[in-house]
Amino acid sequence: MTGLFQSQTFPATLPDHTQLPESDGTFVKNFQEHPQSVLLTDSIEPILKQIHPDDQYCIGQDSGIYWRLTQPLERGVLAPDWFYVPFVPPTLKGQLRRSYVLWQEYVAPLIVLEFVSGNGAAERDRTPGTGKFWVYEQGIRVPFYGIYEVAKAAVEVYHLIENSYHRLEANDRGHYFIPQLGAELGIWQGHYSNTELPWLRWWDAQGNLLLTGAERAEIELQRANTETNRANTETNRANAEAQRAEKLAAQLRALGIEPEE
Template sequence: MSIAPSQTKLTLPDHTQLPETDGTFVKKFQEHPQSLLLTDSIRPTLDALHPTGRYTIGQDSGIYWQLTEPPERGAEAPDWFYVPNVPSLLNGEMRRSYVMWQEIVAPLIVIEFVSGNGSEERDTTSPLDGDRAKAGKFWVYEQAIRVPFYAIYEVKKASVEVYELSANHYQRCEPNDRGHFPIPPMGVELGIWQGSYMNQTLPWLRWWDDQGNLLLSGDERAEQEKQRAEQEKQRADRLAAKLRELGVDPEEL
């Protein structure tokens, strides 16, 4: 007797069916502006890399890498991450989370902001007895999601560690002569900048281009343009004054 094939089709949950938060407080007061600064300053570079807009940035958003119960135990929520070559919207909807079995493409870089002693961000614990929900964050990014670049930022120590995936394992990167860490696929460098942003003077995590030029935020670009316009006006006013000293009316030129 032949047995008919099963008509049951396995369907995996997508980003609209998975929780977008675990209900915990996950941001300190400095972390929100830090995420904004990273995103605001890198967007012109990413827009140039992706003229069609096919990329996405996550800020404290869940990355689902396995099915568990409850579902949120199978996700990590990096403070900041960037995924190249995926649409900013998914089927016309904003993503509630990033689901690996739905998206396939892994983030190129994941950044964690240390809020404790850093042990959670550096936890290399592998799955125990097949229970992957117990895997450490470092292990998940390295072995499960396989993120090419992983950065750990500690504002209290004014430091950042960058790891690059090589031969299936993270290798800690060495800074260049500028004290920055190159991220070649993005054409940028990551490092610490001591300065004021949103009324907080701190050692911020920031981007530079591969020539060592700081990538500015929107407010910084606007302020730079304002200063440039003021300098041009001052030069024009000085030139006009000199012309008048020579008996030349600059309005008639």
């Protein structure tokens, strides 16, 4: 892996996620970033459960990826807004992950997503050794890298081919297909977390929006209410028929005719 260790003296035993700083002291850039990460995770998890019935995967949300050993340690870490790593345990030795350490796990994330809050220069920085674009492409070698700009209602996705990123073309739905997930990434204009925005979301391979747990629950509630209303309508209709039949029987009896005859 390119530049994993710099030419410095380090202890014989390399630090793990419990010994490395879990924060570089920076703040989340805006209030939209947290619900955006939750939206991505919540909606893709049913797909990940199908891919990983053994639960061997992890998702990072504004969590550090230590990709090279440096002094100070914080110079060798990037904290993507969202990333997914397949075929690794969600915890290590019974402990929650504080960061993702490449020299401890060796498996690179399949996809990394950055949410632009400025002009996008940092997310497209190709400066060797420090620029985010360069690190994801040449340092960590992430197969898919997405840059999401809520202000432009746009996302661009890059695919690592022969050691360099190539920008993908959107399909006829305006989405980007990630084959290993069997899912598409794109922009959805809608209301989520009490805010109307062009959100970054997942669709399945047929173009069906992948719903959050709350959205699925709302649909189930609407379906249950519809069934209840239908059952109530049928009950009311049956009661009306019974009342009509009883009224007719009473009229026949008044004429001296038994209804059974």
